[in-house]
Amino acid sequence: GQNIDQPTEMTATEGAIVQINCTYQTSGFNGLFWYQQHAGEAPTFLSYNVLDGLEEKGRFSSFLSRSKGYSYLLLKELQMKDSASYLCAVRDGDYKLSFGAGTTVTVRA
Amino acid sequence: ETGVTQTPRHLVMGMTNKKSLKCEQHLGHNAMYWYKQSAKKPLELMFVYSLEERVENNSVPSRFSPECPNSSHLFLHLHTLQPEDSALYLCASSQDPGDGANVLTFGAGSRLTVL
Numbered sequence: 001g002q003n004i005d006q007p008t009e010m011t012a013t014e015g016a017i018v019q020i021n022c023t024y025q026t027s028g029f030n031g032l033f034w035y036q037q038h039a040g041e042a043p044t045f046l047s048y049n050v051l052d053g054l055e056e057k058g059r060f061s062s063f064l065s066r067s068k069g070y071s072y073l074l075l076k077e078l079q080m081k082d083s084a085s086y087l088c089a090v091r092d093g094d095y096k097l098s099f100g101a102g103t104t105v106t107v108r109a
Numbered sequence: 110e111t112g113v114t115q116t117p118r119h120l121v122m123g124m125t126n127k128k129s130l131k132c133e134q135h136l137g138h139n140a141m142y143w144y145k146q147s148a149k150k151p152l153e154l155m156f157v158y159s160l161e162e163r164v165e166n167n168s169v170p171s172r173f174s175p176e177c178p179n180s181s182h183l184f185l186h187l188h189t190l191q192p193e194d195s196a197l198y199l200c201a202s203s204q205d206p207g208d209g210a211n212v213l214t215f216g217a218g219s220r221l222t223v224l
Contacts, residue, residue: 004151008149030209031209031210033212035215040217041217042112042113042199042214042215042216042217042218043152043199043215044215045212045213045214048210048212050209050210087152089152091209091211095140095157095159095164095165095206096154096157096165097154097213098151098154099151099152100151101149101150101151102151
């Protein structure tokens with residue numbers, strides 16, 4: 001079966017940096033995704049990693065190590081609007097995208 | 110309308126009712142998906158349609174019945190549900206399901222409560 005683990009909750013202060021870790025054990029690997037989901041809204045795509053290394057996109061960066069089954073999402077210069085759930089997902093086949101339970105990030109003033 | 114639209118946004122039904130959830134995508138995508146999202150649990154893939162053909166059925170109970178009449182519309186027909194089926198049902202679409210970098214675009218979901 002698929003096993004994708006990420007912390008349940010994290011709290012940080014506005015302007016700070018938060019790193020959300022994700023570890024996975026899946027039957028195959030065809031890419032890792034991060035999605036953001038605000039309460040009551042649709043999950044929205046943040047980043048995609050298929051090769052080892054860091055992908056940077058503005059205030060958000062995502063890192064992947066395939067040998068360690070590990071990824072992280074780095075949120076810099078936190079803003080109140082970054083309070084949301086962050087979902088780690090692994091594509092382990094053509095169609096199947098398996099998700100972690102999500103990490104709820106709360107940004108405090 | 111843009112993106113992926115789901116209706117209704119909220120639905121309350123009894124265990125003996127029959128209802129349907131509707132999803133429409135305006136992105137010209139070729140694949141559509143149903144996911145179930147329960148509190149504090151990972152999203153669970155239920156069904157995948159690619160070019161209107163069902164390509165994945167993830168051991169979902171028969172009380173959930175999908176229908177994909179064309180590449181823009183997806184339905185989830187519900188009958189004799191159980192209280193544990195109460196959840197947020199998310200629809201998604203994507204361009205090319207065979208591409209590893211294939212990004213899913215989600216709708217805002219239909220919040221279902223079974224009494």
